[in-house]
Amino acid sequence: MDILDQIRLDYQHFPKDQSYHLYAENVYFKDPLNEFRGVTRYRSMIGLIDRLFRQVNLDLHGIEYATPTQINTHWTLSWVAPVPWQPRMSIPGHSELALGEDGKVISHIDYWHCSRLAVLGQLFGKK
Template sequence: MIEYQLQVQQAIDTLKSDLPTLFEQDISYDIYTKDVYFQDPVNKFKGKTNYRIIFWTLRFHAQLFFTEIYFDLHEVAQTSSDTILAKWTVRGTLRVPWKTQIFFNGYSTYKLNTEGLIYEHIDTWDRKPVEVLKQFIGKGGESN
């Protein structure tokens, strides 16, 4: 039990370290199982290779589409013996002449196996994906 709790604490510490810079640098994959399952409002897949690809894609698109983008981590806590919850906000400025701002809140639910490794990561957003995409249009298309 002590070893399990140490592994859970390592996962929490790693998430606290990795998440704020996920748009700038790669995360550590040591706290995840080989067959980790990921789901957010637009993606669903299984496997550490695919998990690595989603984070690479996030960094690539962040550099391509944004002049600045931030992943503000508000809290990471163990909410039950096999669950870690991370609350966050994504905000940024799109690379368009009218400098549209994007902003949405969410939380990540991480489920832990008996060794304290993350086998499931489910992201929940405070709005539908289409509402997030509408922010990309911004004020540029409107006449004032």
Template structure:
């Protein structure tokens, strides 16, 4: 029973639980699905190519990543470097995506980024914003021989 905890302590505990979930699930996001129980039903997601709201759409983006990853890459990895709290109701995850495209010249994909997760008063992630170290166009240029 956790009713004796203050709202701040309860949120801190939920952030720590979410950090552990992210540390466990993110490294395998190209291989298996996330659990989604740490996200609100109206989660807002934005990265340099997508913007949407809703847990159904959030699930679809991760399904799409896995599908296209298997289709277009001989190997694809999500290297999670660190996950840590930022302030009282946010988490940051630093990561690198790397892989080899299924083309005869076997071009490599590599880019770094970070995800910022914001928590609501119920202790669920309601916002996930990804920032990449280069533009989508710069990333696509990696696929063409020099």
């Protein structure tokens, strides 16, 4: 199975059963809320999503090689927020995954196609 197929499967199962072996030990991760290095911290962040949110779904809209060493994905992440009124929330976005010489992901940068404020507004019924 090649890396694109494995990433497709990871999106289908997210946040469960992720292929952390695809990531370099010192992988760089960045999104609008986080910035860090290390596959251990990446695994912890995914674990927090799994424990905190319900009905998490990561819909993959597209995946392709932008260059021989960069994979781009286009997605929508959605979940039910852990508050009493249980709003369904979502973030559309895309990711850029840079591959090292060994074929492992050395950088994973997520871009949201909405603001952090817009995401927060979903808690109160504002789309």
